[in-house]
Amino acid sequence: MTKAERAQETRERILTAACEVIADIGFENISMRKVADHAGVSKALLHYHFDTREKLFAEAMTHSFAQTGTYAGDDGGTAPAAVVLARIVRSMLPTDEELRQDWKLWQELWVRAQRDTAARHLAVDLYDQLHAWVGGAVERGVASGEFTDCDTDAVATLILALSDGLGIRVMLDDPKVGLAAARSTLWRTVAPHLGIPPAFPES
Template structure:
């Protein structure tokens, strides 16, 4: 393995560890030493890659978004999946439905808190939300192009899906309202589907569990 490849491998290990520790502990309680121990590297190696806790946090968020998106995109070839399935899967991927997605959802909540007060975090939050909006809007436009979805304001629908998954996801995490993943999926789909001219229940194959 080349030195460059080892460097990238170490960096990825640090970012994965940071995602885990921040989701478990919360950003304010995280120390660089904790991340180094989880990643299996020295604190010197950690500081070589990330000079401050804040920079590590923001890079970890970008890493989480990029890697989760890549894994989900690769799971089912778009050409072989109905667009309604793809949209249902996107909704699932925005909810804390399994260990990985719960971790990612918690990272987003940490970002929300910091973005209110920190300009750098606010910039990252805007970029990530713009990417998320574009991803969902792309699925809807593809479905419209294929004649599967009716015409609608695509941007507004993408914003609505993000708002609904943020809200329902928070209720799932709180665990105080008996809100389940199935409840959230059904209720979000009941709002979204009519705007696309769909009159069928949320596709069961949209769930990550069903796809696995």
Template sequence: MEQPRRTKAEIAAETREAILGAACEIIAEEGFEKIRMRMVAQRAGVSTAALHYHFDNREKLFAEALRHSFEHTGRDVYQGHADSDSATSRLARIISASLPTTASLRLEWAMYQELWCRANREPQSRALAIELSRAQQGWIEETLADGVACGEFTPCDTAAHARLISSLCDGFGVQLMFGNPSLTITEARAVIWQHAGGALGITTPFPAQDH
């Protein structure tokens, strides 16, 4: 049976997806300073003309690659779960997704480290770092508010507690990326969970994860 012909919009979307996926890999592997547009085009299997059609320069590509990776992580956290999903389970997924717990999240973390280095000296990178940090804190704050509203969590200052949880994830994530021999992912999650759960009335251990 003959397959339906793809539209120009579908082809463009697939090309953009391939470019962003390739950019994420190369930035994580080589660092932003070494990345070249032709390297991304080759990895994505597209022409340099197609790459430049979607992204004018490395800076725009870098920013969109980070947003692309962040959005994929967000979908993993929020989508594909039952309607009866609890705030506790969602908070646990957010904490896991905020640490380098899988190969794909290590790749995302490597890009964040590149971003943080650039944010110290470059205003656009600083703005992007703040944007993504606020979005991650927003996931946490929304989850805390949902848990408080349904009586699952003890009432608290959700904005302040979200900042605390986010900061703990960032701090432990850096140590895990550096390969601190005295720290494991299991230990990091347990400590974060202890501090996160204390104010929320959570007394159970960190929930088992699907990955």
């Protein structure tokens, strides 16, 4: 392993540890020492890669987004458009423990964005990427004839809004909105805009 590869591996380990610590105890309660200990590195090495908590938080959010976000629709263009969109919807809801951790990070970002300009810009940028990702899947379905012609930006906005609102209820363990109900509600709402069956694809 080269020096650059070792440095990259260390950086990835630190970011993974930061995501786990922030999700566990919240950004306001973390220290660089706690993240360093969790990553199994020295505090000096942590500071070499990230000199402030704020920079570490921003990088951790971007890392989390890259690791558990847009891969869901990457199938080489072979799956039906509805299946690709369903995979995206699954990844945008707290479907498993890894995605629940991502949701905790998003909730931390929402809180920080209310009082921190850099966090607000980061949140808007990540939402822009999500919007482009969802909108691209819808556009693909329209282009292939699998979806009816529609306002792809409006549909992408609707999907993001529904996933946020329903996902919060799932994260709260609201007995009225479980994961299956969240998926079916979102899909049933969006389906008429796309001209597809209202039942959420299970494949």
